[in-house]
Amino acid sequence: xxxxxxxxxxxxxxxxxxxxxxxxxxxxxxxxxxxxxxxxxxxxxxxxxxxxxxxxxxxxxxxxxxxxxxxxxxxxxxxxxxxxxxxxxxxxxxxxxxxxxxxxxxxxxxxxxxxxxxxxxxxxxxxxxxxxxxxxxxxxxxxxxxxxxxxxxxxxxxxxxxxxxxxxxxxxxxxxxxxxxxxxxxxxxxxxxxxxxxxxxxxxxxxxxxxxxxxxxxxxxxxxxxxxxxxxxxxxxxxxxxxxxxxxxxxxxxxxxxxxxxxxxxxxxxxxxxxxxxxxxxxxxxxxxxxxxxxxxxxxxxxxxxxxxxxxxxxxxxxxxxxxxx
Amino acid sequence: xxxxxxxxxxxxxxxxxxxxxxxxxxxxxxxxxxxxxxxxxxxxxxxxxxxxxxxxxxxxxxxxxxxxxxxxxxxxxxxxxxxxxxxxxxxxxxxxxxxxxxxxxxxxxxxxxxxxxxxxxxxxxxxxxxxxxxxxxxxxxxxx
Numbered sequence: 001x002x003x004x005x006x007x008x009x010x011x012x013x014x015x016x017x018x019x020x021x022x023x024x025x026x027x028x029x030x031x032x033x034x035x036x037x038x039x040x041x042x043x044x045x046x047x048x049x050x051x052x053x054x055x056x057x058x059x060x061x062x063x064x065x066x067x068x069x070x071x072x073x074x075x076x077x078x079x080x081x082x083x084x085x086x087x088x089x090x091x092x093x094x095x096x097x098x099x100x101x102x103x104x105x106x107x108x109x110x111x112x113x114x115x116x117x118x119x120x121x122x123x124x125x126x127x128x129x130x131x132x133x134x135x136x137x138x139x140x141x142x143x144x145x146x147x148x149x150x151x152x153x154x155x156x157x158x159x160x161x162x163x164x165x166x167x168x169x170x171x172x173x174x175x176x177x178x179x180x181x182x183x184x185x186x187x188x189x190x191x192x193x194x195x196x197x198x199x200x201x202x203x204x205x206x207x208x209x210x211x212x213x214x215x216x217x218x219x220x221x222x223x224x225x226x227x228x229x230x231x232x233x234x235x236x237x238x239x240x241x242x243x244x245x246x247x248x249x250x251x252x253x254x255x256x257x258x259x260x261x262x263x264x265x266x267x268x269x270x271x272x273x274x275x276x277x278x279x280x281x282x283x284x285x286x287x288x289x290x291x292x293x294x295x296x297x298x299x300x301x302x303x304x305x306x307x308x309x310x311x312x313x314x315x316x317x318x319x320x321x322x323x324x325x326x
Numbered sequence: 327x328x329x330x331x332x333x334x335x336x337x338x339x340x341x342x343x344x345x346x347x348x349x350x351x352x353x354x355x356x357x358x359x360x361x362x363x364x365x366x367x368x369x370x371x372x373x374x375x376x377x378x379x380x381x382x383x384x385x386x387x388x389x390x391x392x393x394x395x396x397x398x399x400x401x402x403x404x405x406x407x408x409x410x411x412x413x414x415x416x417x418x419x420x421x422x423x424x425x426x427x428x429x430x431x432x433x434x435x436x437x438x439x440x441x442x443x444x445x446x447x448x449x450x451x452x453x454x455x456x457x458x459x460x461x462x463x464x465x466x467x468x469x470x
Contacts, residue, residue, distance in 0.1 A: 043432050142429035145422060145446065146402025148409045151341040186329035187336065195336040233339040241327065265341075 002179040003211035009113040011172040011319070012123075012164045014278045015058045017051045019132065019158025024261045027280045030159075031058070037133055037158065044143075045083060048076070048131040048160070052087045055162030059125055063164060069093045070121035073112045075104025075270055076129045077156070079138060084127065101296030102197075102226050103180070104128060104270040105161070106315035110177045112165050113317075122167055129160035130269030139190075139301060153191040154228045154268035157256060161274035171322040172282070175289075178208040178316040182298065188309045190299050194231020194265055197295035200314035201227060202238040205293060208316045209244070216246050219318070220287040225273035225294040226253035228266030252276035270294070282321060290319045348409055355411025363388060385416055392417035396424040422446035 018030040019037065032054060039047035052074070060066055073096045074084035081097040088095040100107040105128040112124035133143050135156035141147040149155070165174065185199045201224050209216060216222060227235055232251040239246050252273045253266035273294050281287060294317075299310040327335070363384050370380035392412075395401035401421055405412050412418055426445045430438040444451065 137429060141446070142422075142425040144396055144399070144402050144425035144428045146404075146406045146425075148406050150343055185327075185332045187333070192336065192340060195340065199332065230340055234335060237335060237339070238327070 002181075003176065003208055004114075005176045006113050006117045006174050008167050008169075009116045009174040010166055010168060010170040011174065012166045012168060012170045013059055013063055014164065014274075015055045015062075015162045016275055016279055017054055017160045018275055018279075021132070021155070021262075022157055022159055022256060022267075022275060025256055025258050027256070027276065029283070030275070030279055034158075037131070044131055044133040044137070045078070048078070048083050048129055048134050049087050051131070051160035052076075052083065052127055052129045052162075053090070055127060055129075055160045056087070056091070056125065059162045059164045065123070065164075069123065069125055071096065071112060071115060071124040072127060073098060073108040073124060074127035074129075075099060075108045077101065077104075077135050077138070077270065083129065083134070087127075100294075100313050100315060101298050102130075102268055102270045102272065103294040103296030103313050103315050105225070105274050106177075106292060106294035106317050109163065109165070109174065109317050110179065110315060113174045113177065116165055116167050119167075124165045126163040126165060127160070128162075128270045128274055130156050130158065130271045132156045132158045132269075135269065149264050150191060151263065152189075152194070152230050152265050154193055154226060154253060154265050155257060155262060156269040157226075157267045157272045157275065158269075159271040159275050161271055161278060163274065163278075173320045173322075174317065175320050176208075176212065176318045178204055178211065180204040180314040180316070181207075182311045182313050184309050184311040186309045188304070188307060190297070190304045190310060192230065193226070193268060193297040193310075194228040195234055196231075196297045196299070196310045197227055197312040197314065198231045198234040198238060200312035201231075201235050201293050201295045202242075204314040204316050205239070205291075206242065206244065208291070216244060217248070219289045219291045220248060221281065221289075222246065222249045222291045222293065223273070223277065223281065224249075224251045224253075224314075225270075225292075225296075226266065226268040227251050227295055228253045228264075228268065229259065230265045231295075255280070268297075270296075288321055290321065292317050292319065351408050352411035352414070355408040356415060359388070359411070359415045359417060388416050389420040392420040393424040396421050397428065419447055419450060422450075 016030045017032040039050050041047045071094050075098045076083050084097050098107045108126040112126050115121045183200045183203050187196045257267040295314040297312050366384045367380050427443050430442040
């Protein structure tokens with residue numbers, strides 16, 4: 001069974017950095033905001049590295065754990081996880097890199113939580129980042145080309161989030177997880193990632209509810225990562241056809257990049273979900289049990305050019321919050 | 327749900343593009359570029375430059391302007407707005423080469439800029455030459 005519970009894994013601290021697009025919406029209170037996509041560096045890749053480093057440094061210095069970090073699990077979008085690998089070369093900390101495209105955040109949380117829960121390590125930092133121009137260069141067109149955006153497409157979010165996990169108690173508990181299956185519903189349009197990922201979100205949610213024998217109302221909030229406005233409509237339709245009720249649902253990507261500001265389907269990128277969860281959802285103090293469904297479109301530009309259909313994955317992780325973050 | 331049913335569901339919820347608006351926008355901006363070219367051409371010929379040379383100079387000026395504006399960083403915003411109106415004329419070709427060059431210059435002059443400068447324009451050049459060759463052959467066969 002790919003669903004399991006955690007007994008003593010807690011989130012002690014988080015640090016978020018967001019880019020200029022991310023503050024246009026309703027979320028403004030990030031720990032740090034960068035106004036320049038270069039972040040004072042020479043290349044966009046260096047800028048993304050600097051964001052990851054800032055998260056790591058801040059968490060380490062704030063919690064005074066300079067020599068005590070047992071593990072860093074990092075995930076982002078760059079080929080060969082080049083950004084995370086390069087960042088971790090500057091630290092003497094055991095490191096695991098993971099890739100599930102935009103579901104990398106949940107994958108890193110699952111890996112770290114599992115290690116802590118099984119008492120192999122005491123604490124871990126999960127790092128997630130994405131940078132619009134790094135992703136744009138790698139997956140799409142040159143940045144200055146300004147390829148026209150179409151309504152069903154999404155824009156990659158810029159930012160980095162570090163999450164400090166530990167076996168010491170805090171008000172946010174990581175309670176359970178479901179590892180997703182790769183699903184492929186035959187969509188080959190890499191601009192319509194919501195449509196690619198919606199079946200993955202549906203499959204994982206269904207499995208999660210079945211495995212724990214719970215109703216979707218068990219959670220105060222179910223939040224998907226970056227299905228966008230197109231994908232979340234399809235997701236809801238899939239659930240409806242399978243008689244799964246979903247009243248307490250939002251999509252982080254649709255929330256981060258609002259329709260009024262951006263004439264596209266929403267935000268994508270692994271950092272979308274943690275940016276929204278840690279800077280908005282947890283700070284509203286409204287929700288006690290939250291299920292995070294991080295979805296990832298696992299496409300490679302090579303296979304897309306070879307007209308292959310796009311596989312997708314979704315990992316679920318649930319949090320229980322006693323109070324707000326601050 | 328099988329894959330065909332799913333495709334129908336996706337189609338139902340995927341917003342369609344405003345093709346007529348985009349086409350109209352491209353038509354107007356394309357025409358504007360045509361008008362600008364004629365103006366440049368007229369100015370050039372008024373300085374006693376021959377028609378043939380004035381033609382070439384007009385194209386060179388458009389290429390220069392598109393590349394300059396790309397380098398200054400605002401041409402991509404124009405392209406994002408009017409789309410094919412700027413992509414189809416020679417300005418689009420110049421813009422695609424310049425934007426690739428800007429993007430890859432940090433990856434090295436040979437491995438980055440050199441290898442990628444025609445990333446987008448390469449197809450235009452290749453199939454332009456191929457079709458020119460085929461048309462030339464047809465012309466020779468038909469008219470000698």
